[in-house]
Amino acid sequence: xxxxxxxxAITPLNALHRELGGKLVPFAGYEMPVQYPAGILKxxxxxxxxxxLFDVSHMGQVRLRGTGVxxxxxxxxxxxxxxxxxxxxxxxLLLNAKGGILDDLMVTNAGDHLFLVINAGCKHTDIAxxxxxxxxxxxxxxxxxRALLALQGxxxxxxxxxxxxxxxxxxxxxYAETKFLGLSVLVTRSGYTGEDGYEISVAxxxxxxxxxxxxxxxxxxxxxxxxxxxxxxxxxLCLYGHEIDETTTPVxxxxxxxxxxxxxxxxxxxxxxxxxxxxDKGVSRRRVGIRPDGKAPARDGTQIVDSNGRVIGVITSGGxxxxxxxxVAMGYVETAFAAPGTPxxxxxxxxxxxxxxxxxxxxxxxxxxx
Amino acid sequence: MSExxxxxxxxxxxxxxxxxxxxxxxxxxxxLGDIVFIELPEIGRQxxxxxxxxxxxSVKAASEVYAPVDGDVIAVNNELAEEPARVNADAExxxxxxxxxxxxxxxxxxxxxxxxxxxxxxxxx
Numbered sequence: 026x027x028x029x030x031x032x033x034a035i036t037p038l039n040a041l042h043r044e045l046g047g048k049l050v051p052f053a054g055y056e057m058p059v060q061y062p063a064g065i066l067k068x069x070x071x072x073x074x075x076x077x078l079f080d081v082s083h084m085g086q087v088r089l090r091g092t093g094v095x096x097x098x099x100x101x102x103x104x105x106x107x108x109x110x111x112x113x114x115x116x117x118l119l120l121n122a123k124g125g126i127l128d129d130l131m132v133t134n135a136g137d138h139l140f141l142v143i144n145a146g147c148k149h150t151d152i153a154x155x156x157x158x159x160x161x162x163x164x165x166x167x168x169x170x171r172a173l174l175a176l177q178g179x180x181x182x183x184x185x186x187x188x189x190x191x192x193x194x195x196x197x198x199x200y201a202e203t204k205f206l207g208l209s210v211l212v213t214r215s216g217y218t219g220e221d222g223y224e225i226s227v228a229x230x231x232x233x234x235x236x237x238x239x240x241x242x243x244x245x246x247x248x249x250x251x252x253x254x255x256x257x258x259x260x261x262l263c264l265y266g267h268e269i270d271e272t273t274t275p276v277x278x279x280x281x282x283x284x285x286x287x288x289x290x291x292x293x294x295x296x297x298x299x300x301x302x303x304x305d306k307g308v309s310r311r312r313v314g315i316r317p318d319g320k321a322p323a324r325d326g327t328q329i330v331d332s333n334g335r336v337i338g339v340i341t342s343g344g345x346x347x348x349x350x351x352x353v354a355m356g357y358v359e360t361a362f363a364a365p366g367t368p369x370x371x372x373x374x375x376x377x378x379x380x381x382x383x384x385x386x387x388x389x390x391x392x393x394x395x
Numbered sequence: 396m397s398e399x400x401x402x403x404x405x406x407x408x409x410x411x412x413x414x415x416x417x418x419x420x421x422x423x424x425x426x427l428g429d430i431v432f433i434e435l436p437e438i439g440r441q442x443x444x445x446x447x448x449x450x451x452x453s454v455k456a457a458s459e460v461y462a463p464v465d466g467d468v469i470a471v472n473n474e475l476a477e478e479p480a481r482v483n484a485d486a487e488x489x490x491x492x493x494x495x496x497x498x499x500x501x502x503x504x505x506x507x508x509x510x511x512x513x514x515x516x517x518x519x520x
Contacts, residue, residue, distance in 0.1 A: 065454040066429040251428070251455050320432050320476070322452050345431035345454050352432070374434070374450065
């Protein structure tokens with residue numbers, strides 16, 4: 026966690042955020058735009074209907090190199106990293122010895138190395154963890170000379186194809202090292218909004234130029250972290266420090282799909298015994314989607330009780346879903362209450378509000394399927 | 396003709412005789428951003444100066460709205476339930492929250508007038 030007394034770091038797009046009228050707030054040790062003058066609702070809707078440009082340069086970009094790097098990383102994550110095809114990406118988790126989640130991350134097979142994108146708030150501890158735990162032959166290079174922009178939304182492919190024609194045909198969760206006009210970029214067809222889109226890694230010195238070129242396209246508007254959060258919540262995606270942390274396992278977090286088939290059988294990752302037992306025997310609590318019946322949003326930390334008033338869980342992320350046009354939340358409940366449709370009660374400011382378990386995501390994911 | 400007074404927490408109260416209409420200021424709605432839900436007090440509830448009287452939720456967070464003076468709630472703006480964005484559009488008019496019968500009129504003198512509130516806002520910038 027960042028020290029509130031430390032001066033905030035800035036990204037290479039800080040001047041642009043100010044010029045665009047961004048409302049800058051501290052986030053994970055960085056001064057980041059929570060919104061622009063359009064506001065979170067419009068920015069959210071713009072991303073779902075056209076294309077939003079997000080500065081996610083606070084996230085960590087890391088290159089892992091060395092002989093047997095994929096096998097080496099598998100000792101720290103439960104994903105099938107050796108099975109990731111060239112220029113493909115896998116979402117996986119750094120685990121602790123109890124199967125708790127240290128971070129969630131994207132791992133790309135970039136040929137002669139692995140390219141990782143890790144969370145801003147975890148990046149320094151992740152990098153220390155990687156350096157400590159990976160064998161001596163593996164080098165961990167923190168790419169703090171690179172910025173990261175996310176272009177998300179149904180128009181993202183058409184926009185990016187004007188600069189990189191091959192981008193339109195990139196499969197979902199794939200990677201390309203390419204040129205954007207004259208700029209060297211690493212493009213992935215990925216994101217965290219539930220929409221089709223890309224993340225574009227570019228040298229810090231060229232990030233401002235790249236962002237301005239994209240913003241000059243008619244479909245593209247800048248979008249801040251406020252809408253990024255409401256978009257990922259509607260998409261049912263986990264936020265580190267909310268749905269997942271060192272006390273939650275992949276099985277409890279409903280992320281068992283990230284456990285590679287071979288890895289489930291063979292193990293060899295931290296917390297395997299605990300996770301295997303949870304897979305075989307079930308878990309006492311689960312991450313779920315929750316829809317309040319009324320209009321009051323239920324925020325992080327809201328207690329969930331059953332019809333007798335017994336506490337059966339807690340909200341981990343909650344707010345207003347602009348596309349759903351109502352309150353949405355995620356949280357943990359005892360497994361007996363986890364089936365979609367199960368009625369619950371949320372204690373919002375001491376008052377009981379009825380709610381129901383919902384399927385996730387709340388909004389259909391619009392990933393590119395070719 | 397009513398007289399409008401302001402609190403340091405960015406509520407306003409338009410006083411007309413022994414009643415007052417309460418809302419949040421334009422500065423407050425701008426700082427909060429898009430407002431998506433408002434919890435209003437029940438009619439008949441007694442509110443006290445500085446005590447929580449309503450809750451306003453933006454996309455990001457919930458914030459409390461405090462009573463500018465002691466009073467009894469005699470009306471609420473039910474239209475905000477259907478259209479909370481009225482507060483963004485017209486915070487110091489159609490976006491009013493509730494109306495009270497003022498119990499302790501002397502407390503009004505402790506609030507800022509328009510000019511003093513403007514000066515206060517300039518100090519925050």
